[in-house]
Amino acid sequence: MAAAPRWRERLFALYFLSHIPITALIDLQPLLPAGIVPRALTDLLQQYATSFRDPMMLQPPEWFKAFIYCEAFLQLPFFPVAAYAFLKGGCRWIRTPAIIYSTHVATTLFAILAHILFHDFSKSEHAGPQSLRERLVLLSIYLPYLLIPLLLLFTMLCNPHYKHVEKRKRK
Secondary structure, eight states, rough: OOOOOOOHHHHHHHHHHHHHHIIIIITTGGGGGGTOOOOHHHHHHHHHHHHOOOGGTSSHHHHHHHHHHHHHIHHHHHHHHHHHHHHHHGGGHHHHHHHHHHHHHHHHHHHHHHHHOOOOOOOOSSSSOOSSHHHHHHHHHHHHHHHHHHHHHHHHHHHGOOOOOOOOOOO
């Protein structure tokens, strides 16, 4: 039986490990009451949003907030579990949770990327991308969070190591 390529498992482990602090310290800020987040972290978020013209992180639309809630309550608890599985390597039990995670994230990212590409940000309270170049720069920030889950999904579905083949006992 073919083993899962270690480079992919290491990439997935790094992805999930790096996602823990990013989610906990940056992504969840729009859901928290004002004043609860340390000033340095709010300044970091403000600097990011200004530099990359990402108004969704400063004043998220309701649909985007729903995605942040999903990230908080569904994805964040999964990150350390997935990081463990991929650091250890060869854990077939991660297949179903990884398929669920990757399809969920890919679905949310399609909506976010479409919003970045097609929304009229001229009416946003915070500066959003106006030119195609600014939209593509912001898109490049979000794109890895689509591409890595798609690679994860492809790996879980197509790699023979992760396919569960039950062997039945003959009577």
